[in-house]
Amino acid sequence: HEAYMTHTSTSPNYQILASMDVGRRQMELEGFEFVQRQTDLAMALREAVSDHSLLRKYFRFITAGELIPSEYRPSGIEFYYDTEKGWARMEQAWRQDEFVLEPSHLNLYIGLTGIDGDTFKHEYLMDKYGIQINKTTRNTVLFMTNIGTTRSSVAYLIEILVKIAHELEEKAEDMSPLEKRLHTQRVKELTFENPPLPDFSRFHDAFRPNRDSGTRDGDLRRAFFMSYKDENCEYIKLN
Incomplete structure (x- = not known):
């Protein structure tokens, strides 16, 4: 009966909890080795x-040199590996750079x-x-x-x-x-001929935290999920 209730109860799932405990213990003992191998x-x-x-x-x-502007890379490291120069000191970038x-x-x-x-x-x-x-x-x-x-x-x-x-x-x-x-x-x-990004003027005032602000920032998430509500949608006939 207890074995049956383990699978049907609405209480926390014992198998999942046990798996989490085993996983946490494994990462505590072997986590560094796993992540090191993953990176290698x-x-x-x-x-x-x-x-x-x-x-x-x-x-x-x-x-990294292509993705991150140089002003955010004080280490000067542009790549992790290069055929001519070999390996770069990745840990130096992680200590010094603002973005890695x-x-x-x-x-x-x-x-x-x-x-x-x-x-x-x-x-x-x-x-x-x-x-x-x-x-x-x-x-x-x-x-x-x-x-x-x-x-x-x-x-x-x-x-x-x-x-x-x-x-x-x-x-x-x-x-x-x-x-x-x-x-x-x-x-x-x-x-070479990548399509240009669309021009963006500003957020509607309804999605701006401060309408008097001189910046153009806004709440993109709220604007996106409002489209899931039928009352906010308008359908236009093609004919």
Whole structure:
């Protein structure tokens, strides 16, 4: 009866509580090792892509110097790994800089492939090779390591990136002159001709904390969730 009630009671779930206790204890004893391994694998992935001549042709991981303005990086560190200069002192950046790049988050720049991020995610990584990622932009995909990441999974990802690079090479060789011009234009669009961000004038006064303020800040969250209420929506007929 007690075993049955453990599964049906509205009281706190004992299995979940026990799992949390075990997980907390495991992190207390082995957490540093887990996080260190997670970071090491992320760095190994950066090194593998940077040092591979074919991968460098189509892919690269975006660096801290590209994402964070120099005035917020007093350490002067622009990258965690570079083929010519090797490893940077990441801990120095974490001690001195106002903003840092999370080492386990790896933004892969794919603009030189001529493939946009969403297509790369679905048609290449997920559909063909079963690699799941969540975040993409127009010309990047985001990989993340965690404490469950293994060396074999990192090796598999590197292997797949190499396969994709070979596919792109073979595809380029078979292109007609017209197809090459179209491909070059597509690469240009993904690397140099990014669409401009829409102009933003100001928040409506209803979403501004201080209407007399000279700034343009406002409550974006409240404005967004108001659209979920039917009384706030107006439907316009197309005809």
